[in-house]
Amino acid sequence: MNQATTRPDPHRNTVLAMLLVVYVFNFVDRQILSILAAPIQADLDLDDAQMGMLGGLAFALLYSTMAVPLAALADRTSRSWVITVSLAAWSLFTALCGLAQGFWHIFLARLGVGIGEAGGVAPSYALIGDYFPSERRATALSVYSLGIPLGSGLGVLLGGYIAATVDWRTAFFAVGLLGVAIVPLFKLLVRDKARPAAAVGAPEAPTLSETAGVLARKKSFWFLAFGAAMSSMLGYGIAFWLPSLLMRSFGFDLVQASQFFGALLLIGGVAGVMAGGLLADRLGGRDRAFYSWLPGVGFFLGAPLFAAGISSGDARLAFVLFLLPQALSYVWLGPVLSAVQHLVVPGARAMASALFLLINNLIGLGGGIYALGAMSTALTPVYGEEALRYSMLYALGLYAVAAVLMAMAGPALRKDWVAE
Secondary structure, three states: OOHHHHOOOOOHHHHHHHHHHHHHHHHHHHHHHHHOHHHHHHHHOOOHHHHHHHHHHHHHHHHHHHHHHHHHHHHHOOHHHHHHHHHHHHHHHHHHHOOOOOHHHHHHHHHHHHHHHHOOHHHHHHHHHHHOOHHHHHHHHHHHHOHHHHHHHHHHHHHHHHHHHOOHHHHHHHHHHHHHHOHHHHHHHOOOOOOHHHHOOOOOOOOHHHHHHHHHOOHHHHHHHHHHHHHHHHHHHHHHHHHHHHHHHOOOOHHHHHHHHHHHHHHHHHHHHHHHHHHHHHHHOOOOOHHHHHHHHHHHHHHHHHHHHHHOOOHHHHHHHHHHHHHHOOOOHHHHHHHHHOOOOHHHHHHHHHHHHHHHHHHHHHHHHHHHHHHHHHHHHHHHHHHHHHHHHHHOHHHHHHHHHHHHHHHHHHHHOOOO
16 A cells, blocks of 8 residues: 555545534434424324334335445445435435425435435445544544434434424424535535545446445354344334333423433433444454454443333433443444444445445334334333333343344454455
């Protein structure tokens, strides 16, 4: 590798900052639905299973599948342009959610949000891989992944405040139009980096089928993808339904629930994301297995702590009990996303990320939110208003499965790693 490819790019921190801003909007637009669930259900007469479809399947169906061709397009054309167009699209569809008059109206608008956001994440991972060297990549991806707790927290806080002071439709209009407003600034400041493969005369980026074939032969990819998917079923499910649990079982109003959950996301989430990336870059340099072992430990410790918080009858105690597992639930992001980047050559990073996200989001996001909502509906005749609490408790077993899969991924990573 020549020196030009290893010299730090002074523009890289600006690129990372803008990608983070876009990712914050990505999760504001996703998470706002959770805090608005109660007023939407009341206004449109929806049950928990239907709300679970809106939060999970309606979004994840096209978000997961469209990410693959859009990532292939980004790898072979311009990653920054694909992100720019995607940001504009998902922001417009978020605003359209505010016009919904029934279940199918908002379902179709959420499909549109999913299509738009499909082009945002995998190309962003690849751009970060282009701008940051291997030994800094888990930390850089963790900084980018701060968009998840920051965006989720802001979505909950802003959505709750706007819905309580105006209405839920105005909340969708506001966050959607704000996203559209930053599109020109993003395109002005973020550009594609000349790729190392081109500098040494290497062939074009691998095709989708070639990249899929490489990953399919690597055990570590399957363990990482399905381990993350199991954890995401629970993580997305809790993130979506916790505000509703706070209102039903703890007696919170909309603003109180948004403040409680928003603080959890901003404090616990930020700490967990950054700890995962920093520890992975430090420990992973000694043994690459730590890129999956760290998340596995987080899942193993997080399950009983979540159970204690969900079972608690006191709101202040519940906040303390939720804080640590909330952090542990985010530890996996930097290590696992960085590991996936190292399973392929640089020119295939966006496609590899998209194939990972296809599995993670289709199962985790598409299944988790709906499964917890459907289980709550099924348990209502038995537990009444407490059905959602028991639905979450039963789902905690998914973290045990995730921990085992991450433990199995460690030895395989040592063998499958592609050195730069």
